[in-house]
Amino acid sequence: MVTQSIIRPATLRIEPTRGWVPLRLGEVVAYRELLFFLVWRDLKVRYRQTVLGVAWAVLQPLLTMLVFTLFFGRLARVPSDGVPYSLFAYTALVPWTFFATGLTMSSNSLVGSANLITKVYFPRLTLPLATVLAGLVDFALAFPLLFGLMWYHGVTPTAQVVWLPLFIALAFITALGVGLWLSALNVEFRDVRHVVPFLTQLWMFATPIAYPSSLLPERWRVVYALNPMVGVVEGFRWALLGTDTRPGPMVLVSAAAALALLVGGAFFFRRMERTFADVV
Amino acid sequence: MSSEGAAADVPVIRVERLGKQYQLGARATHRTIREAFVDGARQAARSIGRRGARRSAERFWALRDVSFDVAHGEVVGVIGRNGSGKSTLLKILSRIVEPTAGAVELQGRVGSLLEVGTGFHPDLTGRENVFLSGAILGMRRAEIAAKFDEIVDFAEVERFVDTQVKHYSSGMYMRLAFSVAAHLEPDILIVDEVLAVGDAAFQKKCLGKMGSVARHGRTVLFVSHNMGAVVPLCSRALLLDAGRMVLEADPITVAARYQATLTAAPTDATDLESAEHFGNGKARFVSLRLVPERRDGTTREMMCPGSRLRIETRLVASAPVESANVGITIYDASGYRLLDANTAMQGRFVSLAPDDEARVDFALEDVRLKPGTYLVGLWIGRGNLEDIDGILYAATLEVEPDPHQLQHSEQFPGPYLCAFQHVVTVSAAPSTEPTPGGEPAVAAPVAAS
DSSP states (O other): OOOOOSSSSSEEEEOOOOOHHHOHHHHHHHHHHHHHHHHHHHHHHHHHHOOTHHHHHHHHHHHHHHIIIIIIIIIOOOOOOOOOOHHHHHHHHHHHHHHHHHHHHTHHHHHHHHHHHHHOOTTTTHHHHHHHHHHHHHHHHHHHHHHHHHTTTOOOOOOOGGGHHHHHHHHHHHHHHHHHHHHHHHHBTOOOOOOOHHHHHHHTTTTSSOOOOGOOOGGHHHHHTHHHHHHHHHHHHHHHHHSOOOOHHHHHHHHHHHHHHHHHHHHHHHHHHTHHHHHO | OOOOOOOOOOOOOEEEEEEEEETTTTTTOBHHHHHHHHHHHHHHHSSOOOOOOOOOEEEEEEEEEEEEEEOOTEEEEOOTTTTSSSSHHHHHHSSSSSOOOEEEEEEEEEEEEEEETOOOOOOBBHHHHHHHHHHTTTHHHHHHHHHHHHHHHOOOOOTTTBBGGGGSHHHHHHHHHHHHTTOOOOOOOEEEEEGSSSSHHHHHHHHHHHHHHHHTTOEEEESSSSHHHHHHSSEEEEEEEEEEEEEEEHHHHHHHHHHHHHHHOOOOOETTSOHHHHHHSSSSEEEEEEEEOOTTOOOOBBOTTEEEEEEEEEESSSEEEEEEEEEEEEEESOOEEEEEEEEEGGGGGGOTTTEEEEEEEEEEEEEBBOOOEEEEEEEEEETTTTTEEEEEEEEEEEOOOTGGGGGGGGOSSSSSSSEEEEEEOOOSOOSSOOOOOOOOOOOOEEOOO
């Protein structure tokens, strides 16, 4: 008998719980293969029966970049920290698209998997986590074009590029953090699905994507950086394009805010989890 | 790991005073944030925190004070009618829902099969779905890969492994889905009997597979309302009724008791006092009872396609009613009218003096509604002259799949609701001329689909 156990504590005790409960991240690790399959399913299903397939992952930020360049760069003449505007915008749009997609997909992850939640047990955290991870694959597809654009504009990456993974991690943490809050809330309050498109739109304006954060007065920048995506976008530009947005207090504030979102979101999610199957 | 001696005296499943409470209506509506704010403010005034104390809504115990032990290698059947708490028990043991009271202790890996096709995605191929569904059910990738051929073989879908399952026939889909589940090898297996799917031959194969799982020393909890399936497989059975465990004994004793409870308790009458009435109110419907019956007129537990349905209504008059027509209407769950019957159709009319009480019963023969939820409406009045009393949706009627019929017929998915009596003729070869008066080869009335 080939019994390779996943759920095998010596004794499993099922009892009513109340209030805040432990995260039990070990269980998520034990279910990593399921996580892999969920990511794989998301990607497979997303691009099956599409003509352009994975090209969509590149087209989304690319087309937005073209629109931005035309309206903000050419017509409105928004400053771009001395970098060609199209490159300036695309560098921000790549992490932004990852974040916005991750947020949208993960907020719907539990409700969209209601049939699983009511039929089988697995750590529920894997659902929002899988959607954000799937977004990372799209990100990896849209990213190489950024180097193409840099080459086209004759911009060579500086040594600061080694810091890039840190900013990718920050974007990931932020997307997952927000995703945990929204997905758990969406189970009980379907208002969330109306809030999400609006939220991403507002959030985009609150992030220096179409404009540089240097437009803001110095003393407001730290408050501004409470939006973790500010740190991500400015970090991307600094690491890749060498703009003068060296990670200082702004990135620290962004990182702290992102971690707070994630930790708070994870505990909130676990607290709400006990009623998921009853309510969803 | 399932070593016999190691924990022979420790029960593999121990259930202690288990309870699950639900709030009525809580499932049906999703709250909006506005409601939550109002409730939250109200609640904060009283006490902080404690979810679930949010409304003075009606609550009920779906499961209450249930305790039992299951030893290693036992196969235990859990029997009860719909709403007895079987599914709730299953869901708690599978960790899908959390209990409200009591505790469960489980030793070993738990696998639960509550539904066929858990995690199947129509856009993925058969092969992809085997891996996905297997992972969701708790199998490791290596384990699935090792059993892949066996799974596909068992499902008899070898040729279509790389076809998207949305192109499968419903039978193929079900077989593959069951096959994945059947190859799960946990220490404790929790199974819902509806898993036995497909045509008669495949059902037999399913039950055989479950039997062999049981014989391989695994502990199995088998939930069913199909007595025929439970008795031969189980060593012990539990009977649940209204959320409580009423009997724990050998399967034959439990089966006998279960059968007795079925005939003894017909469907309760619906009190129509608080229902929304329309009409001038000269008479009012006071109660409605839906009684499913077998062909021979005995009461049966559930309404199935083709059962008889007796609809009993009671009326009280407050003013004289002259030659009125009483009618019932059955709607589908979205309010589309499917069928009606009234006394005028039979040339009968109801006349009442004030304070008279009348009972009007309708017996619908051979009600071929597909399994699902329907609504029953009542009306008394006189043509276009007056509406005396009416209730648009007085009660819901649940039509369940017939456990016996299922063994022989295939269920096709789809939104259609009615079936009709028909005759199928299967002849050996196509003939140019239909033989007049020729006997049909198969002439049994069969429900459509």
